[in-house]
Amino acid sequence: MKPSAQIEAESHEPNRVCDVVIVGGGPIGIETAIEMRRHGIDAQVFEAGPLGHTISWWAPQTRWFSSNDRIAIAGVPLYTVDQAKASREEYLTYLRSVVDLFQVPVQTFSKVQTIESRPDDPRRWQVRVQSKWIEASAVVLAIGGTDHAAKLKVPGENLPHVDGYLREVHQYHNRRVLIVGGRNSAVEAAIRLHRVGAKVTLSYRGEELPTASIKYWLRPEIDGLIRSKAIETLFQSRVTQITAERVDLEQTLPDGRTHSLHMPFDDVLTLIGYDQDKTLFKQLGIQMEDPGDKPVFNEETMETERPGIYVAGTAVGGTQSSKYQVFLENCHVHAKKITRHLLDGGLGKSDAELKPEKKQSAPKSLSKQIEMNPES
Ligand SMILES: Cc1cc2nc3c(=O)[nH]c(=O)nc-3n(C[C@H](O)[C@H](O)[C@H](O)COP(=O)(O)OP(=O)(O)OC[C@H]3O[C@@H](n4cnc5c(N)ncnc54)[C@H](O)[C@@H]3O)c2cc1C
Incomplete structure (x- = not known):
């Protein structure tokens, strides 16, 4: 079936152009952006709510059941003062630090409403956020699966x-x-x-x-x-x-x-679970399957059957109404799989065009401080 968005789409003058739009500023959206930017891919994150929105609505002082090393992202250790599993507050603090450390471009309170291919070039994607259009070669749907309480x-x-x-x-x-x-x-x-x-x-x-x-x-x-x-x-x-x-x-x-x-x-x-918002999957005509109307995608590349549209994080699990199978814990690999696929040609860019950001042994702000304080 041809997605209706593709038939009706018109060209929009983009307000901004980037390599990849990542929809969702949860842990996996952020981790994917960092992985891409490490390889010179210009990835921009758009988040409907605050950073780590899903975690932000947990009751105060709720703790993760996963150990800290399993929910840490981008190789940045997550430590807690008492060595206990991180609380909601500790994790949100960690997430903010990671975003600042790697200077990840995240636009919060910016819900992605529409994604459609350019009518004159089906491999370019136009993404609408509020009244702005962003154009990209690829889109990663890191939208999670807990949008609405069941x-x-x-x-x-x-x-x-x-x-x-x-x-x-x-x-x-x-x-x-x-x-x-x-x-x-x-x-x-x-x-x-x-x-x-x-x-x-x-x-x-x-x-x-x-x-x-x-x-x-x-x-x-x-x-x-x-x-x-x-x-x-x-x-x-x-x-x-x-x-x-x-x-x-x-x-x-x-x-x-x-x-x-x-x-x-x-x-x-x-407290009977959560439902995933299927709007973007439906809009893009992405095939969904049981259980939970989860998106169909290639396990090796994370690409859906729409070239250039990827899924990452718990979004791949659809609505997980019974026993949860897909957690942050087992999704870290998605960031590397998508980046690898884009580097292998998915972006249509040469190695010379992809200028990796300097290996970030220290974030820019920190390196500046070190230069200014030579004795430190
Ligand atoms: C109480 C509780 C405890 C949990 N404990 C654990 C645990 O211990 N271990 C574990 O692995 N998991 C746990 N989970 C699940 C955990 O929330 C997920 O594993 C984790 O958040 C998944 O990260 P993610 O980046 O894939 O998705 P999310 O964190 O859900 O991020 C998706 C983001 O996409 C945004 N978004 C959605 N649609 C749009 C749109 N159209 N435009 C822009 N942004 C959009 C959302 O606002 C959200 O911020 C728990 C969940 C709950 C409720």
């Missing part, structure tokens, strides 16, 4: 006390909170909210928590809290309706009978 699809879900994200936990002190879900996000939220003095009830559709997919250090605590009834659990239950005063649930009992529950809650957290 929905229960029940009446009342849009009420103000219902949220798909765990936020500052302090606000839940002394509140009656229903947490829907049973995987890492829900279990971690249940423990944290219990610790801040919320009265927590956990509703999960399974007969028991899926322990194999829960962080190993959370398991003893959640098991203990459930056993001691400090956290109430409603296994084999599903929410059917939410109102301002109560939540209606249907629960299957151990003998197979079902019964209805009507319970009052101050807050409802639906």
Whole structure:
């Protein structure tokens, strides 16, 4: 099928021309830009939100479950003061430092709305960001997969006390909170909210928590809290309706009978996963496949079937609704694969045209300081 964007596209006078546009200023978008710029490729990053947007919306003090060496990017070590796994705050600080260190051109709060090929040259891409057009030979979609909180699809879900994200936990002190879900996000939220003095009830559709997919250090605590009834659990239950005063649930009992529950809650957290925004894939006519409508691409080059359009990072996993398979941890290799493919001819530039930035043993600002302070 010919993508509609390709048929309707018109030429736009570019406000800017570069080699590669990277869509997404998460860890992999940044790592890919650094890898490319090390090889002389002019890569520009456009990020819809702040730098590291996905991580920025985690609840304060949430920690990565991956070890620091696995989430470090571009060869820059990630250290924490207490050697623990990095928190959201530590990682965002790290990301800012890495961007400054390598002087990565990232334009934040700049959502890429349209990507289309030039009608007169299908190997050139025109990318619209707000009212500006950027022209490039290649585009990397490092857009992640957690754009929207997944929905229960029940009446009342849009009420103000219902949220798909765990936020500052302090606000839940002394509140009656229903947490829907049973995987890492829900279990971690249940423990944290219990610790801040919320009265927590956990509703999960399974007969028991899926322990194999829960962080190993959370398991003893959640098991203990459930056993001691400090956290109430409603296994084999599903929410059917939410109102301002109560939540209606249907629960299957151990003998197979079902019964209805009507319970009052101050807050409802639906921590059941996230959906990927497919807009750009659809616009480009990129083929998607199960599970999760993930984009189809060449595993060796990361290129989709549209020449010059690449995917990187967790974007390749589509909507990962059950057990997550694609993490930052196992995506670092994408940066090198795409860069290699572009250097091997994907950009149509000669070696002479690709002037690698000086090997960055020290960032420019640091080298300047050293020159100015010869004794240091
Ligand atoms: C609570 C929590 C804990 C987690 N812990 C871990 C962990 O321990 N280890 C791990 O590996 N993973 C973990 N993850 C997943 C982690 O978020 C991802 O692995 C990581 O962020 C992936 O990096 P990325 O660069 O591929 O995508 P992202 O970080 O999601 O970056 C994608 C970026 O693209 C931007 N974007 C999307 N569309 C556009 C557009 N049209 N224009 C411009 N910008 C756009 C988004 O705003 C976003 O900033 C966790 C997730 C959550 C929610």
